[in-house]
Amino acid sequence: MKFVFLNDTGRIVYPHPACFTHGCLGSESPIQHLEERTFILPEGSYPSVKLWDYGEEKGLQILISPCIEED
Structure with missing residues (x-):
């Protein structure tokens, strides 16, 4: 799944390192x-x-x- 984040905060946003250890791919x-x-x-x-x-x-x-929906 793709998730697109648009930074409209007026400031720099730093990705938390856990994004990538939890399974996300990206810069x-x-x-x-x-x-x-x-x-x-x-x-x-x-x-x-x-x-x-x-x-x-x-x-x-x-x-x-990333979260997985449990039935």
Whole structure:
């Protein structure tokens, strides 16, 4: 599954390293303002997204975790 994140925050967003240990594929570089970033999730999963604000010095950080729906 593709998940596209559009950074419209006006700030740089840093992907959390756990995005990639949890199974997402994509670039680990910072996401600039108005940049779209595509993350590839494992087949049959959906994204759980969390965005943290660490203030102006450390910026914003996004975590995208693939989740599988359990019946």
